[in-house]
Amino acid sequence: MKHILSTVNLRPHMIEKMEEKHPELEYRFRKTAEMTDEDREWCEIFITYGSNFNEDDVKAFKNLEWMMVMSAGLDDLPLERLDHVHITNAKGIHKIQMTEYTVGLLLSFYKDFNQLKADQNNAHWRKNARTEEIYGKTVHLLGTGSIGAHLAKVLRVFGTEVVGYNTTGHAVEGFDRTHSIGELEQHINEADIIINILPSTVETRGMLETDLFEKMKESAVFVNIGRGDIMTDETISQVLEQGMIRHMILDVFNQEPLPGNHVFYTYDNLTITPHASSKTEGYLERGFEIFAYNLGHMDDPESMKNIIDNGRGY
Numbered sequence: 001m002k003h004i005l006s007t008v009n010l011r012p013h014m015i016e017k018m019e020e021k022h023p024e025l026e027y028r029f030r031k032t033a034e035m036t037d038e039d040r041e042w043c044e045i046f047i048t049y050g051s052n053f054n055e056d057d058v059k060a061f062k063n064l065e066w067m068m069v070m071s072a073g074l075d076d077l078p079l080e081r082l083d084h085v086h087i088t089n090a091k092g093i094h095k096i097q098m099t100e101y102t103v104g105l106l107l108s109f110y111k112d113f114n115q116l117k118a119d120q121n122n123a124h125w126r127k128n129a130r131t132e133e134i135y136g137k138t139v140h141l142l143g144t145g146s147i148g149a150h151l152a153k154v155l156r157v158f159g160t161e162v163v164g165y166n167t168t169g170h171a172v173e174g175f176d177r178t179h180s181i182g183e184l185e186q187h188i189n190e191a192d193i194i195i196n197i198l199p200s201t202v203e204t205r206g207m208l209e210t211d212l213f214e215k216m217k218e219s220a221v222f223v224n225i226g227r228g229d230i231m232t233d234e235t236i237s238q239v240l241e242q243g244m245i246r247h248m249i250l251d252v253f254n255q256e257p258l259p260g261n262h263v264f265y266t267y268d269n270l271t272i273t274p275h276a277s278s279k280t281e282g283y284l285e286r287g288f289e290i291f292a293y294n295l296g297h298m299d300d301p302e303s304m305k306n307i308i309d310n311g312r313g314y
Contacts, residue, residue, distance in 0.1 A: 001025070002298070003063075005043035007032050007052055008070050014288045022295060047291065050089075051076045058082065066301070068294065069308075070287040073227065075200040079310040086301045087308040088294055093286035094278045095150035098225055101277040102151060102195060103158075105249050109221065109271065110134055135159035138190055142181070143197035143226065144172040151195070163187070185215060193221050200227035201313050210235050213244045220245040225277045228252040233264075240267045251277045 004027045010018075015027060030039055032052040040060040046053070050069040053061075055078045069077070069089040077087075108114065110132040119126050137160050141148045144164040152162040152174040161176050169180035179187055188194065194216065198204045208231040216222070222245055224230065233254055239245060249271040255262075256275055264270060294304040301307075308314065 002044050003042050004028070004045040004047065005030060005035075005039055006047035007035070008047045008049060008284070008287075010047070010288065011284070014292075018292065018295065021292075025295075050074055053077055055081060066294075066298070068291050070284070070291070073200060074308065074313060075227065075229075079308075079313055083310050086304075087310065088290070088304050088306045089308055090287040090290055091306045091314075092146040093283060093290065095147045097280040097282060098147050098197075098277045099151045099154050101251075102223060102225055103154060105223065105251075105271065105273070106134060106193065106221070109247060109249065134193070137161075137192035138163065139193040139195065140165065140188065140191035141175070141195050141197060142184070143199075144175060144178060145197070147225075148172075148197050149174045151197070160193075163191070185212060188212060189215050189217060191220060192217065193223065195223040196226040196230050198226045198230060199314055200229050205229045206232060208235065210238050210244070213239045216245050218243070218245060221247045221249065223249040223251075225251045228254045228256070236270075237263060240269050243269070247271065249273075251275055 002025050004025055006027070006029050009029060018025065018027065028039065028042075037060055040057065041062055043061055044063050044065050046061065046064055046067045048067065048069060049071050050073065053067070053076070058078060058081045064085050066086040066088070067082070069087065072089055072091045072094060074087075074089060079087075112131050116129065119129070135158060139155050139160045140163045141152060142165050144152075144166040148164060149172055152164060155162050156174070156176070162174070164172055164175040164178040165181045165184055166172065166178060167181060169178055169183065171178055196208070198207075204227070206229065213222070213235075228250075236248065236250070240248060247269050251273045252275055253264075258264060258272065258274075264272060290305050297303045
């Protein structure tokens, strides 16, 4: 008998599928605030989004063998103290919705959809209304994993040149060319659009500083759908206040939710969205597919999908 504790509210058909294929398992759902010490000690397999497990929980989950994180980010987990736990995540389930979201944000900006809607609301026919094309623009993607590769393929359909950055600069299908992340400063002045998709790691936190934005084109648009801690709030404010680039589109922040009195809301050259790029109905379905596959490979954990290297953080 294996005990599964979940703070992710799986749909009834998912639970039925799991219990049908694995009748030897016992499943419990608990809201994070309702978890008891007995639940934690009982648990051997934990399904979580990753933000409700801290250092104090390491001892409380004394029988934990495997943790399935239903997200890609592992920022909040004390990985250095979980070397005895097999961890897998939901990497790869975000590429469709995050690609659609990013393309939508870019089209909204360059096509000036917000202003056109405002004109409609004001019953105003703007005779000189013009919009811009993304055709022919050069897009630089920081991160060439599943999300980046899918986004690159879609952006190329619009006639853009797509350049990717990864650890070594190795080639990735869907990109016109790639560079190592260490070459970012050398090439960032070529970009019309820069999109960050990098995870939060020791190497990436605070990586983007004002001197890098100073090297970008003044007409550049920067989009962040990766992690907010890729740069500090001070860097964002300096870039926007000094007009180093044309516009920022941010879906992730160092502080979430962003309080209503935050200075970011005062900038006209910033578009804010509430960390929503991956949130669609398909998210949980895709995450459960990975969990169900891994559940069928419990006897051989190394054959599971999306195994996390605790030392590297991904």
